[in-house]
Amino acid sequence: MKEMGKYDSRVFQHGTLGQLVPGLFEGTLSVSDLLLHGDFGIGTASGLDGEMILLDHVPYLFQSNGQVRILKGSEKVPFATVHFTQVKDALTVEKMTQAQLGQFILANYPYKNLFFAVKLTGEFEFVKTRAVAKQERPYKTLTQVADEQAVFEANNVSGTLIGYYAPALFHGMAAAGYHLHFLATDHTIGGHLLDFKVANAQVELQPFATVEQHFPDEDQEFLAADIDLSDLHAQIEQAEGQN
């Protein structure tokens, strides 16, 4: 693709957030296959068992009991977004809330109409996260599950934030806006970020020319599901809502 120039990078997503809304929580792609598509990223485990954060090829799972475990290659995930770190626009930020950081990036970064990855490494004055508890069949809807999440808070913590910004056009396929996960360096806190304040951190941004959306095309439950989209966007906002 000669014309694509310097940013021939791509992000890979298995499953869609919209497909989780009606309760399609069963894993459909093995972690070992997922890792063929990226070394950093976010996701969840089968049954929505916690919050995955993929750091340098290692798929950590922060669980609702506050424990971290590493997913096995044979375990399957229903939803994950990953990419290979390739292009870095790096900057340093200090003393910013989640809302300030998000607005700062969108105001200054020329790729607001592309999917892009966000990675922060450094010190956080405050983080507030959530981790969903593992669900059993029959699965509830995503909105009902979000009400059952475990919530964690910590002050003065070192760690890594990783996630994605999705332009509003893709709401349904992903959560429009930022979708960010976190893992503390000492693994004492992690999960889906609800709120944070950066003390000082290195920010890395990576825009993607291509979004590769993969579907569980051999999963009979997915193929047969009647996905009612009439209130999908509202349900995603309720379940994934962030500041």
Next chain:
Amino acid sequence: MKEMGKYDSRVFQHGTLGQLVPGLFEGTLSVSDLLLHGDFGIGTASGLDGEMILLDHVPYLFQSNGQVRILKGSEKVPFATVHFTQVKDALTVEKMTQAQLGQFILANYPYKNLFFAVKLTGEFEFVKTRAVAKQERPYKTLTQVADEQAVFEANNVSGTLIGYYAPALFHGMAAAGYHLHFLATDHTIGGHLLDFKVANAQVELQPFATVEQHFPDEDQEFLAADIDLSDLHAQIEQAEGQN
């Protein structure tokens, strides 16, 4: 991707329908680069100059003056969806309206939650198409342009229908539902299908495990655009509405 089994097929899309809504009509990917990603498909030309139908590697453009021309490799397109014909579920249909055919496929085809390609070759009792007239800067919105389209009708015509079904989840990225183009064997009629009735035709369906969404990541106009999505879905329905 060992687990993906027999359907490791993909569809490639450059640009999104949502991006056309506010008037981003300038071509951003060359036809020769587009053809690296498929031998069949649909699209439009720069400035929304007519309706593209890609048949067996040949990018025909049905224009609003009723003439067909073949796009040059150096011409750029703002929006196109293409795939390599790989898997065929074939059936024969007779005496079906557009609505009947669409419902028949969705009721019987096990891949309604995936993007899939639809191709019909055969005889049509009736076809009604439209082709958008080439737009000049400053570009209008897609809704305004759709009001200016040329409309064509013909009875008892042989030809090829090609297009895609997009699950509702992807409304914005594509038109939810069917998006179908047509070209008569003798080139006397073609364009974006508004209505048709099949006399008898061979139907070929091909589901995709992966949707590869490519963005014009070096196009400054796209990157800088403020895409107001508040009424995007309504505008797409109005501009692309089909039976």
